[in-house]
Amino acid sequence: MxxxxxxxxxxxxxxxxxxxxxxxxxxxxxxxxxxxxxxxxxxxxxxxxxxxxxxxxxxxxxxxxxxxxxxxxxxxxxxxxxxxxxxxxxxEGDPILIGRDSVIFENVLRAQRIPLGDAKQALREADCDLKDMKFLFLEADGDISVLKDSAVPA
The missing domain is CATH 1.10.287 (Helix Hairpins)
Structure with a gap:
């Protein structure tokens, strides 16, 4: 050496x-x-x-x-x-709320440099219509997770 x-x-x-x-x-x-x-x-x-x-x-x-x-x-x-x-x-950071009660927070998406299409894709992958979405999170690893409204039948 x-x-x-x-x-x-x-x-x-x-x-x-x-x-x-x-x-x-x-x-x-x-x-x-x-x-x-x-x-x-x-x-x-x-x-x-x-x-x-x-x-x-x-x-x-x-x-x-x-x-x-x-x-x-x-x-x-x-x-x-x-x-x-x-x-x-x-x-790693914490999850960030990017949508709630059927509303996607586009200003938060822009701040995180996430295309709206990625959020919509996550909803489709979770088989969740926008009207049935309770929470939408940008996870620390970059994935988007969807929580459906519990009042909506599965």
Whole structure:
């Protein structure tokens, strides 16, 4: 290895945290449903950070050290989010109400960069007419969930 052993884990940690923040800020649909454009961004992100991650280190040992650091960070985040509600909210976010009582909140959809068609598609997939919708949520993972009015027969 050409670099100090501690430099690669430090670089991996910085890049992991920076990308986690960027993905979190970019919106829920980035995580929930990849469009071809989202996939392109992910591919370009990985290419753009690769030199910063490796610091010019080309050895197998250096690559494995960086990879182990990323896996350990990912496992750590998963472990902490499973045990800490506050940390989970920071990393993943909370569901957002995007419709209630047969009304879809288009201003909330715009703020979350969700097309109205995605909300309507979620209703169709749940076999729920708009008039039967009680709540419509944008989940933390980017999915849209539908709760039907309980007064409506199934």
């Amino acid at each position: 050409h670099t100090d052993w501690w430099e690669l884990p430090l670089r991996a940690t910085i890049i992991y945290i920076a990308l986690l923040v960027m993905v979190r800020v970019s919106g829920r649909r980035t995580v929930g449903q990849f469009t071809p454009f989202d996939l392109l961004v992910v591919m370009l992100l990985s290419e753009s950070v690769s030199n910063g991650l490796s610091g010019g280190e080309d050895s197998v040992t250096g690559a494995l050290l960086a990879a182990m650091t990323l896996v350990a960070l990912n496992l750590s985040v998963a472990f902490i989010t499973s045990r800490s509600t506050g940390f989970r909210r920071v990393v």
